[in-house]
Amino acid sequence: MVREAKGDAETQSTYLSLLRGWFKNNNFTPKVVAAYMTGILPIKKDGSRSAISDFKEYSILNPGRFVEYTGFTESDVRSLCGKHGMDFEEVRQWYDGYDFPGYGAIYNPCSVMCAMQERKCRSCWKRTSAAESLMTYINMDFEGLQETIARLISDEEIEVRTDRFENDFETFKSRDAVLTLLMHLGYLTWNEEGTAHVPNEEVRGEFQQILEEGTGASRKWMELLGRSKKLQPPRC
DSSP states (O other): OTTTTTTOHHHHHHHHHHHHHHHSOTTTGGGOSOOOOOOSSOOOOBTTBOTTTTOOOOBTTBOGGGGGGSSEEHHHHHHHHHHHTOOHHHHHHHHOOEEETTTEEEEOHHHHHHHHHHTSOOOOOOOOHHHHTTHHHHHHTGGGHHHHHHHHHTTOOEEOOGGGOOSSSSOOOSHHHHHHHHHHHTSOEEOTTSEEEOOOHHHHHHHHHHHHHHTTSOHHHHHHHHHHHHHSOOOO
8 A cells, every 4th residue: 555555645644544553452453363464565664653563574585484485495396397297407497596594495486387387487477567667766777776787687696785675666765775676576586695686597587678678778778788698607
């Protein structure tokens, strides 16, 4: 609601009042044993108080003990490949890349099942209007962001400070804020060393297509993307 009704202050205020009534009202909260909410973005703070401060948040940057439930594990994918007669190494090249310290690889279930059903690895990535709208911010070129995106597509790892992200699509003041949003949308993955990279072949192709389409093939972007293709190492 905060994202979709971003220009409607009255609707947002009504929605936040509803949340406060549910989760900060002594007549209601004791009757709730547990609540499980999911979404693409982390919880957005509203001023000095949170409307749902009683919640424990598990984001894609820190899924905690729920990491194994954020997608298919490598064991899941090996089993599916055996069942459907697919080459595991090819599937890993296309869909692996979301790695978590101390746990290992996590795969996008939708993409993997698409490949299993079609008996073919291809891009099954579902682009959203939210992801495509990022072109507005990428084209603003915060701190050389366009050059950074080209380097990411060429398979480089980039250091990112995730604490600069304010959990919305509106408040962008730095390169790192935009890159952190890309992590939450699945276009980048992040490791404990504090660096981000494009996770796999599927996302790299979709990412590049969005950039080419969203910029109207501007000269600067085409030069950067052309350079990234030359620098990209061959895939085994």
